[in-house]
Amino acid sequence: xxxxxxxxxxxxxxxxxxxxxxxxxxxxxxxxxxxxxxxxxxxxxxxxxxxxxxxxxxxxxxxxxxxxxxxxxxxxxxxxxxxxxxxxxxxxxxxxxxxxxxxxxxxxxxxxxxxxxxxxxxxxxxxxxxxxxxxxxxxxxxxxxxxxxxxxxxxxxxxxxxxxxxxxxxxxxxxxxxxxxxxxxxxxxxxxxxxxxxxxxxxxxxxxxxxxxxxxxxxxxxxxxxxxxxxxxxxxxxxxxxxxxxxxxxxxxxxxxxxxxxxxxxxxxxxxxxxxxxxxxxxxxxxxxxxxxxxxxxxxxxxxxxxxxxxxxxxxxxxxxxxxxxxxxxxxxxxxxxxxxxxxxxxxxxxxxxxxxxxxxxxxxxxxxxxxxxxxxxxxxxxxxxxxxxxxxxxxxxxxxxxxxxxxxxxxxxxxxxxxxxxxxxxxxxxxxxxxxxxxxxxxxxxxxxxxxxxx
Amino acid sequence: xxxxxxxxxxxxxxxxxxxxxxxxxxxxxxxxxxxxxxxxxxxxxxxxxxxxxxxxxxxxxxxxxxxxxxxxxxxxxxxxxxxxxxxxxxxxxxxxxxxxxxxxxxxxxxxxxxxxxxxxxxxxxxxxxxxxxxxxxxxxxxxxxxxxxxxxxxxxxxxxxxxxxxxxxxxxxxxxxxxxxxxxxxxxxxxxxxxxxxxxxxxxxxxxxxxxxxxxxxxxxxxxxxxxxxxxxxxxxxxxxxxxxxxxxxxxxxxxxxxxxxxxxxxxxxxxxxxxxxxxxxxxxxxxxxxxxxxxxxxxxxxxxxxxxxxxxxxxxxxxxxxxxxxxxxxxxxxxxxxxxxxxxxxxxxxxxxxxxxxxxxxxxxxxxxxxxxxxxxxxxxxxxxxxxxxxxxxxxxxxxxxxxxxxxxxxxxxxxxxxxxxxxxxxxxxxxxxxxxxxxxxxxxxxxxxxxxxx
Numbered sequence: 001x002x003x004x005x006x007x008x009x010x011x012x013x014x015x016x017x018x019x020x021x022x023x024x025x026x027x028x029x030x031x032x033x034x035x036x037x038x039x040x041x042x043x044x045x046x047x048x049x050x051x052x053x054x055x056x057x058x059x060x061x062x063x064x065x066x067x068x069x070x071x072x073x074x075x076x077x078x079x080x081x082x083x084x085x086x087x088x089x090x091x092x093x094x095x096x097x098x099x100x101x102x103x104x105x106x107x108x109x110x111x112x113x114x115x116x117x118x119x120x121x122x123x124x125x126x127x128x129x130x131x132x133x134x135x136x137x138x139x140x141x142x143x144x145x146x147x148x149x150x151x152x153x154x155x156x157x158x159x160x161x162x163x164x165x166x167x168x169x170x171x172x173x174x175x176x177x178x179x180x181x182x183x184x185x186x187x188x189x190x191x192x193x194x195x196x197x198x199x200x201x202x203x204x205x206x207x208x209x210x211x212x213x214x215x216x217x218x219x220x221x222x223x224x225x226x227x228x229x230x231x232x233x234x235x236x237x238x239x240x241x242x243x244x245x246x247x248x249x250x251x252x253x254x255x256x257x258x259x260x261x262x263x264x265x266x267x268x269x270x271x272x273x274x275x276x277x278x279x280x281x282x283x284x285x286x287x288x289x290x291x292x293x294x295x296x297x298x299x300x301x302x303x304x305x306x307x308x309x310x311x312x313x314x315x316x317x318x319x320x321x322x323x324x325x326x327x328x329x330x331x332x333x334x335x336x337x338x339x340x341x342x343x344x345x346x347x348x349x350x351x352x353x354x355x356x357x358x359x360x361x362x363x364x365x366x367x368x369x370x371x372x373x374x375x376x377x378x379x380x381x382x383x384x385x386x387x388x389x390x391x392x393x394x395x396x397x398x399x400x401x402x403x404x405x406x407x408x409x410x411x412x413x414x415x416x417x418x419x420x421x422x423x424x425x426x427x428x429x430x431x432x433x434x435x436x437x438x439x440x441x442x443x444x445x446x447x448x449x450x451x452x453x454x455x456x
Numbered sequence: 457x458x459x460x461x462x463x464x465x466x467x468x469x470x471x472x473x474x475x476x477x478x479x480x481x482x483x484x485x486x487x488x489x490x491x492x493x494x495x496x497x498x499x500x501x502x503x504x505x506x507x508x509x510x511x512x513x514x515x516x517x518x519x520x521x522x523x524x525x526x527x528x529x530x531x532x533x534x535x536x537x538x539x540x541x542x543x544x545x546x547x548x549x550x551x552x553x554x555x556x557x558x559x560x561x562x563x564x565x566x567x568x569x570x571x572x573x574x575x576x577x578x579x580x581x582x583x584x585x586x587x588x589x590x591x592x593x594x595x596x597x598x599x600x601x602x603x604x605x606x607x608x609x610x611x612x613x614x615x616x617x618x619x620x621x622x623x624x625x626x627x628x629x630x631x632x633x634x635x636x637x638x639x640x641x642x643x644x645x646x647x648x649x650x651x652x653x654x655x656x657x658x659x660x661x662x663x664x665x666x667x668x669x670x671x672x673x674x675x676x677x678x679x680x681x682x683x684x685x686x687x688x689x690x691x692x693x694x695x696x697x698x699x700x701x702x703x704x705x706x707x708x709x710x711x712x713x714x715x716x717x718x719x720x721x722x723x724x725x726x727x728x729x730x731x732x733x734x735x736x737x738x739x740x741x742x743x744x745x746x747x748x749x750x751x752x753x754x755x756x757x758x759x760x761x762x763x764x765x766x767x768x769x770x771x772x773x774x775x776x777x778x779x780x781x782x783x784x785x786x787x788x789x790x791x792x793x794x795x796x797x798x799x800x801x802x803x804x805x806x807x808x809x810x811x812x813x814x815x816x817x818x819x820x821x822x823x824x825x826x827x828x829x830x831x832x833x834x835x836x837x838x839x840x841x842x843x844x845x846x847x848x849x850x851x852x853x854x855x856x857x858x859x860x861x862x863x864x865x866x867x868x869x870x871x872x873x874x875x876x877x878x879x880x881x882x883x884x885x886x887x888x889x890x891x892x893x894x895x896x897x898x899x900x901x902x903x904x905x906x907x908x909x910x911x912x
Contacts, residue, residue, distance in 0.1 A: 012686055013808050042671060044690045052814040168656050178653040179635050179694070196652035197634040200624050215498060230468055233719055234500045236712040238635070238694075256692040259715045263689055266722030267803055270729065274799025275792060281804050281814060285824040292796050296789065296829060303788040304840065307781050314777045321770045324780035325763050328896070331784065332759040333752065336731060340748050343730025347723055348737050352469050358508040358737060368741040373752060384760065440784070 014049060022049065026060040034064055047076035050085070051282050062088040071097050075105040079112045081282050086117040095124035102176065103129060104149040104257065107136040111146065135250070144228050145221035147261065148242040148251030151175035154184045155208070157191060162204030164194070179238050179254070183208055188248040190218050190241045218243050221250060225261045230352070232258035269350055272428035273343065275299075298433050306331070306440035313448035316456060322389045323451050326398055329381055330447045334405035334439030337373060341366050341413025342435050346428050349421050363414050370410025374403035397454055401447035405439060412438040470505060478505065482516040490520055503532035506541070507738050518544040527553050531561040535568045537738050542573040551580035558632065559585060560605040560713065563592040567602065591706070600684050601677035603717065604698040604707030607631035610640045611664070613647060618660030620650070635694050635710070639664055644704045646674050646697045674699050677706060681717045686808065688714035725806055728884035729799065731755070754889050762787070762896035769904035772912060778845045779907050782854055785837055786903045790861035790895030793829060797822050797869025798891050802884050805877050819870050826866025830859035853910055857903035861895060868894045 018037065025034040038046060050058050050073070062069065062085055069089060074082055086094070098106065098121060110121050110133065122130060132150040139145025152175060155164055164181060168174070180193040192212035202211050215235050219228055219242050231237065232255050239254045271277065275295040279288055310317075310327070317324050345362070348354035354362060382399030386392055416434045417427035474493060481490040494502060506514050506529070518525065518541055525545060530538060542550070554562065554577060566577050566589065578586060588606040595601025608631060611620055620637060624630070636649040648668035658667050671691050675684055675698050687693065688711050695710045727733065731751040735744055766773075766783070773780050801818070804810035810818060838855030842848055872890045873883035 012683055012690065013811055014813070016812065019813055042691055044692075048809065051809065052811060054814075054817060165656070171657070174657040175653070177651055177694075179651075195633055196656060197631070200621070200652060200656075201627070201630040227468060233712075233715050234468065235498055236500075238633075238712065255711050255715065256688075256694065259689050259711065259718065262715065262719060263722070266719070266726070267807075270722070270726050270803055271799060273726065273730065274795055276796045276799050279800060281800070281809055281818060285821055285828065288821065288825045289828045292793070292825065292829060293832070295796065296792055296833065299792045300785070300789060300833065300836065303785040306784055306788070310781045310784070314781065317780050318774065318777050321774050321780075324773050324777075324783075325766045325770065327780075328762055328766070328784065328787065328900075329756070329759040332762070332892075332896070333756060336752055336755045337748070339730055340732045340751065343727060343732050344735060344737070347726055351723075353504065353507060353737055355469055355508060356472065357470070357475055358510075361510060362737060365741055365744065369744045369748065372741065372745045373748060376749070377752065377756065380756065436788075440788070444784075 014045060014052070019049065022061070023057070026057060026064055029064055031064055031066075031068075034061075035068055038065070038068075038070075043070055043072040044076040046070070046073050047078075051078055051081065051280075055084070058084070059088060066090070067093060069093060071101055071109075072105070074109045075101070078280055078282055080280055082109065082112060083114055083117055086113060086120070091120045091124075094120055098124040099126070099129070102149055103132040103136065103151070104147065106133050107146055111137060111141065139221055142225045143221060144219040144223040144225065144242045144253060145250070147225050147228060147257050148221075148253045149175070150251050151178075152241065152249070152252040153178055153181045154188070154249065155181055157183055157185060157209075159183075159208050160204065161199060161202045161206045161208065161211070164199060164208055165204070177254075178252075180213070181208075182241050182249065182252070183212070184249055190216075190243060190249050192216050193239075193241070195238070216240075218249075219253065221245070226265050228253060229258045229261040229265060233262055265350075269346065269428045272426065273346060273432060275432060295433075299436075302433060302437040302440065305437060306444055309441050309444045310448065313452055316448060316452040320394070320451065320455055322385075322391070322394060323448060326381075326385060326394075327444055327447050330398065330401045330405050331440045331443035333377060333381075333402060334409040334443040335436050336409075337370060337406050338409035338413045338435040338439045339432070341370075341410045342417060342431050345414045345417040346431060349417060349427055354418075359414075359418060363411065363418075366410040366414045367407060370407040371403070373410075374406030377406065378402040393455055394451070397450045398447065401443065401450055404446040405443040408442045409435070409439045470501060470508070475505065478517070479513070482513060482520055485520055487520055487522075487524075490517075491524055494521070494524075494526075499526055499528040500532040502526070502529050503534075507534055507537065507736075511540070514540070515544060522546070523549060525549060527557055527565075528561070530565045531557070534736055534738055536736055538565065538568060539570055539573055542569060542576070547576045547580075550576055554580040555582070555585070558605055559588040559592065559607070560603065560707075562589050563602055567593060567597065595677055598681045599677060600675040600679040600681065600698045600709060601706075603681055603684060603713050604677075604709050605631070606707050607634075608697065608705070608708040609634055609637045610644070610705065611637055613639055613641060613665075615639075615664050616660065617655055617658045617662045617664065617667070620655060620664055621660070633710075634708075636669070637664075638697050638705065638708070639668070640705055646672075646699060646705050648672050649695075649697070651694070672696075674705075675709060677701070682721050684709060685714045685717040685721060689718060721806075725802065725884045728882065729802060729888060731888060751889075755892075758889060758893040758896065761893060762900055765897050765900045766904065769908055772904060772908040776850070776907065776911055778841075778847070778850060779904060782837075782841060782850075783900055783903050786854065786857045786861050787896050787899035789833060789837075789858060790865040790899040791892050792865075793826060793862045794865035794869045794891040794895045795888070797826075797866045798873060798887050801870045801873040802887060805873060805883055810874075815870075815874060819867065819874075822866040822870045823863060826863040827859070829866075830862030833862065834858040849911055850907070853906045854903065857899065857906055860902040861899040864898045865891070865895045 021037055110118050136146055180195050182193045183191045185191055193216055194208050194211055198211045217240050221242055221244050239252050241249045242251045242253060244250045277291045279291050378399030381402055382395040385398040386395030412435050417431045420427040420430055477493055566574050592602055636651050638649045639647045641647055649672055650664050650667055654667045673696050675696060677698055677700050695708055697705045698707045698709060700706045733747045735747050834855035837858055838851040841854040842851030868891050873887045876883040876886055
């Protein structure tokens with residue numbers, strides 16, 4: 001019964017027919033068609049479309065869409081092409097519709113714009129909105145202060161459900177969306193919050209305090225957005241107030257923004273482990289080249305280091321050329337085993353699962369895993385060495401080098417990220433290089449060194 | 457002014473003092489102390505504590521906590537230790553408190569338990585709850601049907617705000633938390649939804665239809681949870697109904713569950729790229745060893761393949777041993793450049809940013825990036841080769857091999873994941889092996905082959 005549902009394969013990729021139609025609207029400069037096509041498309045999808053077009057098509061689209069351009073697209077589009085888009089828009093266009101955006105979206109858009117474009121935006125805001133946006137911009141990037149929205153619903157202590165409902169229903173200036181009401185002290189310190197669902201399902205004479213959320217948390221304005229996202233995910237928060245240095249409420253963060261941050265941070269860790277910085281698909285060739293270069297340079301240094309180890313053993317290699325054939329196996333297996341151990345450690349550090357409490361146990365475990373895998377692969381590669389080159393001692397040397405390198409790989413994969421975390425360096429950024437340097441150097445040294453000692 | 461806030465460094469790691477106290481409570485079997493310590497601790501943090509303890513301490517904790525054990529901890533704790541914990545609990549304990557859990561949490565807990573433990577749980581449910589849970593369990597794992605909660609607030613078409621509020625306020629059986637009311641047709645097909653915030657801020661005689669959410673989406677029960685999480689993040693959804701094969705509403709998914717899925721999926725991609733499967737810090741040595749083995753075996757095969765390439769050139773190496781010293785540089789640089797290109801591609805595929813629309817442009821870009829970086833590094837390593845070994849031709853050969861390998865690396869880093877995606881293999885799982893095989897084989901072949909042709 002359940003198997004024959006056919007439309008369960010929604011994939012959220014952009015519909016190719018839509019893309020075709022948009023391209024032809026741009027081609028024929030058919031503004032009415034474009035407007036028609038975009039009528040039911042979410043701004044996030046229009047943003048994706050803009051990102052996937054090349055710069056010329058993008059310009060054609062913005063120019064054609066012109067007066068109807070939806071500013072919300074700007075908060076969905078990648079930072080890197082925002083400047084480009086804003087400079088294609090007419091300042092009046094921005095001025096006329098910037099009022100529709102929430103203060104957190106404006107902050108999100110404005111924070112990365114160049115000064116000229118930023119001024120156009122800020123100039124279009126009314127006084128209250130401008131004050132809110134500028135206040136957020138005063139907080140450092142990637143903090144709770146940048147993430148929060150200013151508008152929220154606050155009530156004083158001691159009220160009951162009936163009073164709260166009546167007050168909300170008679171308020172004029174409510175946020176566009178809200179999920180909780182916040183109860184604050186006379187000094188605007190947050191006390192507890194009540195979800196609208198709970199409020200709606202309680203009798204009028206129930207005290208607000210008695211239906212307060214069990215999981216209530218507040219964030220300092222300067223809290224790192226990574227920690228904010230972590231807390232939302234860990235404690236299943238939906239919205240939570242932000243407080244300033246005096247403990248006064250200054251805004252509210254909602255889960256959809258926290259989810260966006262969680263997604264960004266996951267991307268960052270993945271990219272850093274892969275040795276790529278903050279690059280995106282819309283970057284151009286030179287931008288990408290420049291970003292990938294430093295990592296490749298570091299890798300070159302470590303590769304040369306490994307070569308220097310090999311250079312110590314040229315006589316041994318000249319005597320037994322099979323060593324040159326087999327040596328990449330030891331290094332490559334060590335590199336892989338190290339990356340495995342490292343990946344687990346970096347993720348566990350990011351999710352705060354690897355702590356002082358269990359790190360010793362995890363280190364010990366990596367030692368044993370390295371040793372067991374090392375012995376198994378020693379037997380395999382030892383056999384390969386023996387059957388390939390008909391040399392028992394060569395097989396034994398290869399096997400021993402494998403055990404040494406896999407143990408070292410496992411240990412460095414956990415010890416290096418732990419050490420980097422201790423000195424406040426992001427283990428995702430730097431661990432890879434160190435680990436592969438260690439496994440290359442140890443791998444070549446163990447194999448060639450043993451061979452030189454035993455075989456010559 | 458903003459700099460001197462000292463408490464902005466909240467880190468959400470478990471408080472070491474708390475951990476100490478819990479350990480001493482277990483040691484002295486002091487149940488009252490434990491209860492006191494856990495009074496204000498979120499279940500998610502208790503779950504973290506359980507994960508970080510070793511198995512014996514975990515058993516001590518569960519046994520001591522015994523009758524007060526909070527079942528919500530089970531839905532927060534890693535799947536891998538759930539069985540262990542459930543088997544330590546007394547069935548009566550489970551029966552007496554399982555009623556406090558939401559149906560989606562029960563599904564989440566029960567789906568991975570062994571049959572015996574599962575029966576204890578299901579046996580403790582009342583009839584309605586049991587039906588709801590079993591219905592969810594009938595849907596395949598990792599689908600919207602497993603993620604949804606059954607209870608939601610539905611209203612018929614044509615009502616206004618006043619009617620809706622009165623109806624909700626007089627209902628007895630509301631969900632514990634809800635953020636939207638869903639308007640459905642007489643056949644229970646979802647029509648639109650209204651957020652509670654919007655409902656509360658509208659006049660009583662306003663039609664519900666006129667304050668409906670602009671971004672309304674429904675999910676088929678069989679939709680993949682990855683796509684559900686993607687849509688929540690892309691369209692900033694807070695909650696969305698799930699419909700069965702006949703288009704009838706069967707449940708609702710809320711953003712906190714979608715956020716959890718997004719986090720899991722990010723972890724999966726990262727781990728797969730690092731060549732580790734579904735392992736966790738609580739796994740034991742043999743579990744880990746077994747999980748990492750297949751990946752290492754595949755790597756061994758590719759390493760031997762690379763060795764076989766080198767074996768073709770033993771005469772060349774015997775003649776010029778400098779080749780053995782320098783050859784890992786070419787392979788290592790190619791491997792790194794390939795991983796960079798691959799990481800970007802895998803992430804872009806996961807976020808649906810790399811599509812038919814821009815893939816050709818991205819491929820072309822990788823070619824140019826590879827070429828430019830290749831030429832730059834060719835100059836550097838050519839220089840290194842020349843100054844180290846005083847051999848111009850050797851430097852040129854090294855440089856040329858570098859250009860070839862970096863271009864191949866860039867292209868295979870994008871083409872291989874694209875090809876895997878086309879044939880429905882997760883590019884995160886398999887791409888790495890293919891890419892490094894290509895860069896190793898091409899790296900050694902280009903360098904040694906050129907050397908054999910030019911230098912001998």
